[in-house]
Amino acid sequence: MKGWTGNILRINLTRQTFKKEHFDEAFARKWIGGRGFALKILWDELKPGVDALGPDNKLLVVLGPVAGVPMPNSGKTIVAAKSPLTGTYADGNIGSHVTIQLRKAGYDIVIFEGKAAAPEYVFIQDDKVSFLPATDLWGKGTFETHKVLEGKYGKTAGILSIGQAGENKVLYAVVRSMEGRAGGRPGIGAVMGSKNLKAIVVKGTKEIPMADPKAMKERGLADLKTVGAMDKKSQWSVQGTNAVLAWCNEMAALPVRNHRHSQHPEAWKLDGQRTSEARVATYGCPHCTMRCGIAILDKEGRESEIDYENVGMLGPNLEIFDLKQMASLNYMCDDYGMDTISAGATLSWYADAIDQGATRGDFKFGDAERAKQLARMIALREGIGDLLAQGSLKAARKVGNHSEAYAMQCKGLELSAYNCKFVPGQALAFGTSAIGAHHKEAWIITYELKFSERGAYGRDKAQKVVDLQRIRSSIFESLPICRFPWIELGWDLKNYPEYFNVATGSDWTLDDFTKTGDRLYALLKAFWTREHPDTDRTADYPPRIYFDPVIADKDGIIAGKHLELDKYDQLLDHYYDIRGWDKRGVPTRKTMNSLGLRQEAEELSKAAKVEQDVVPMGIPGV
Amino acid sequence: MKVRVRLIGQFMERFGFGEKELEVPPPCTAGQLAERLKMGRLDKVVTRRGLALGPDDALEDGDRLVIAPIFSGG
Numbered sequence: 001m002k003g004w005t006g007n008i009l010r011i012n013l014t015r016q017t018f019k020k021e022h023f024d025e026a027f028a029r030k031w032i033g034g035r036g037f038a039l040k041i042l043w044d045e046l047k048p049g050v051d052a053l054g055p056d057n058k059l060l061v062v063l064g065p066v067a068g069v070p071m072p073n074s075g076k077t078i079v080a081a082k083s084p085l086t087g088t089y090a091d092g093n094i095g096s097h098v099t100i101q102l103r104k105a106g107y108d109i110v111i112f113e114g115k116a117a118a119p120e121y122v123f124i125q126d127d128k129v130s131f132l133p134a135t136d137l138w139g140k141g142t143f144e145t146h147k148v149l150e151g152k153y154g155k156t157a158g159i160l161s162i163g164q165a166g167e168n169k170v171l172y173a174v175v176r177s178m179e180g181r182a183g184g185r186p187g188i189g190a191v192m193g194s195k196n197l198k199a200i201v202v203k204g205t206k207e208i209p210m211a212d213p214k215a216m217k218e219r220g221l222a223d224l225k226t227v228g229a230m231d232k233k234s235q236w237s238v239q240g241t242n243a244v245l246a247w248c249n250e251m252a253a254l255p256v257r258n259h260r261h262s263q264h265p266e267a268w269k270l271d272g273q274r275t276s277e278a279r280v281a282t283y284g285c286p287h288c289t290m291r292c293g294i295a296i297l298d299k300e301g302r303e304s305e306i307d308y309e310n311v312g313m314l315g316p317n318l319e320i321f322d323l324k325q326m327a328s329l330n331y332m333c334d335d336y337g338m339d340t341i342s343a344g345a346t347l348s349w350y351a352d353a354i355d356q357g358a359t360r361g362d363f364k365f366g367d368a369e370r371a372k373q374l375a376r377m378i379a380l381r382e383g384i385g386d387l388l389a390q391g392s393l394k395a396a397r398k399v400g401n402h403s404e405a406y407a408m409q410c411k412g413l414e415l416s417a418y419n420c421k422f423v424p425g426q427a428l429a430f431g432t433s434a435i436g437a438h439h440k441e442a443w444i445i446t447y448e449l450k451f452s453e454r455g456a457y458g459r460d461k462a463q464k465v466v467d468l469q470r471i472r473s474s475i476f477e478s479l480p481i482c483r484f485p486w487i488e489l490g491w492d493l494k495n496y497p498e499y500f501n502v503a504t505g506s507d508w509t510l511d512d513f514t515k516t517g518d519r520l521y522a523l524l525k526a527f528w529t530r531e532h533p534d535t536d537r538t539a540d541y542p543p544r545i546y547f548d549p550v551i552a553d554k555d556g557i558i559a560g561k562h563l564e565l566d567k568y569d570q571l572l573d574h575y576y577d578i579r580g581w582d583k584r585g586v587p588t589r590k591t592m593n594s595l596g597l598r599q600e601a602e603e604l605s606k607a608a609k610v611e612q613d614v615v616p617m618g619i620p621g622v
Numbered sequence: 623m624k625v626r627v628r629l630i631g632q633f634m635e636r637f638g639f640g641e642k643e644l645e646v647p648p649p650c651t652a653g654q655l656a657e658r659l660k661m662g663r664l665d666k667v668v669t670r671r672g673l674a675l676g677p678d679d680a681l682e683d684g685d686r687l688v689i690a691p692i693f694s695g696g
């Protein structure tokens with residue numbers, strides 16, 4: 001087998017043991033790597049209903065066949081587990097030296113099982129695994145933790161760590177790497193904390209197996225220059241991802257005041273031009289050609305690395321328009337190791353709930369100092385922070401008083417920073433994202449404006465969501481690799497199967513990835529269904545308040561606009577029809593069989609009703 | 623006629639302005655405006671009041687147009 005190492009490192013934290021296992025080429029070709037490997041392993045090895053924060057959940061660190069080679073923007077590592085936030089499969093990708101070091105150590109997959117008796121970190125060095133005490137690191141933030149471990153193991157060591165949020169099992173705690181990278185929004189950091197695992201350090205010295213190492217090296221080095229030159233010419237990296245903020249504000253797609261508004265006259269204070277002017281450093285992942293991490297100084301004078309999602313959610317969403325204060329809040333979330341998107345959305349839900357009279361409290365939109373206090377209380381689970389540590393949906397269910405309607409989440413995971421009240425296709429993308437509302441699964445706002453009709457609910461939008469979920473799931477989450485060169489710079493999508501072929505000696509085309517993407521999405525939804533046997537189509541709805549005229553902007557370019565439930569249901573029918581899922585949104589046995597998931601369909605049918613085939617839905621225009 | 627043009631992100635950096643007013647001879651389409659700005663070949667979205675314009679869509683006096691590159695999310 002070429003491209004993959006074929007090796008799994010299984011580590012039991014309870015017993016402090018480890019063993020090397022192997023997977024075969026058929027497994028590798030069916031599931032590719034990254035998300036594919038993690039999903040299949042967690043499907044097979046987790047009992048339905050397992051406590052996500054208990055010792056029986058498993059934490060996976062997973063790579064794929066192009067990890068560790070000099071391919072543009074290939075420095076991504078996948079972390080995965082059952083999520084304590086959504087109660088289903090979850091993953092995230094992180095730029096990290098782990099990507100290179102773990103492959104050099106000889107592994108594609110590491111599975112952490114059990115729970116350490118006391119805080120520890122694990123050091124993987126080729127065939128050796130050491131279980132080391134983390135008593136001195138426990139209670140420290142991710143920046144200090146990284147510095148201590150980097151000082152001990154060197155700058156090129158692969159390091160993943162958690163902060164206090166992970167230790168205290170904040171349900172949206174993330175895993176952090178390289179001081180600025182984060183992944184695992186749906187609480188993978190909390191799973192790591194539940195295992196008393198503070199950090200993972202990796203160093204390797206072996207050759208990474210490639211079908212054609214010479215061709216890989218030559219092409220990789222040439223393309224690193226090519227894509228780097230494309231970025232320089234386009235000047236994308238000058239503003240990076242935060243260029244999106246000004247556009248969302250112009251398009252009325254910005255989350256302002258917990259999505260109650262979609263534009264704000266002060267948004268310019270946080271836009272890409274302002275963050276570019278304030279930049280003091282730029283950061284990227286290994287093998288990066290377009291460094292998107294723009295660091296600015298926060299109110300306390302610390303370097304805070306920002307991108308659009310955290311600016312959007314901690315800025316206009318909370319009506320905080322002081323750039324340095326927003327940066328402070330961002331720094332705190334990063335240091336505590338909690339997701340800035342869910343933190344911003346949970347805080348905005350809280351301010352909204354107080355505004356609406358659903359609960360009592362002393363937090364108002366725009367109060368940056370109180371937001372910072374609350375961030376600390378969440379990470380340490382102090383006072384009201386203990387409630388807010390559970391995310392907006394669980395907190396809303398405890399508070400009641402109809403506050404769940406404006407918990408801006410799908411399947412428990414908070415929406416990234418896009419206001420969908422007049423972009424129904426993006427609402428569908430969030431609603432059907434099988435890990436909860438995440439922009440990494442599908443983002444179609446440009447498509448909705450440029451190639452479709454903005455307020456329409458046509459089948460083309462469902463098709464576009466499916467197309468992107470296929471590509472992002474099978475290529476970008478499973479190789480795994482960063483998507484930015486493809487869309488932002490226009491680097492041809494066919495490059496990705498070509499690299500896969502050079503690595504593995506295959507002759508795959510994009511169609512092969514499309515089919516794998518469908519397999520992954522069917523199994524992702526099967527995983528959700530196995531955990532939630534009574535699921536129905538409402539699980540694929542966006543937040544309810546989007547359907548309420550109360551959410552419509554009172555003025556501006558989309559005044560009076562909101563989503564329409566009957567039309568959204570038609571859009572969802574189109575989506576299910578394209579996917580071959582039933583009207584509840586559950587893959588049918590026929591669909592799963594056609595995707596090579598016969599055994600999984602059988603397994604699913606033990607937990608939930610699985611239709612044999614779709615009943616024609618009578619969708620208008622089909 | 624006069625139109626205002628707002629550029630987003632890397633277009634600001636490449637073309638050296640964020641927003642400015644332009645005098646264009648009527649009739650003028652969105653495509654002709656892009657050519658005039660030397661942006662004809664670039665992948666982009668041209669919008670007016672939050673709705674996209676095609677290259678043949680006519681501009682009107684007083685329009686404010688937003689021209690953005692293609693994004694994939696933040």
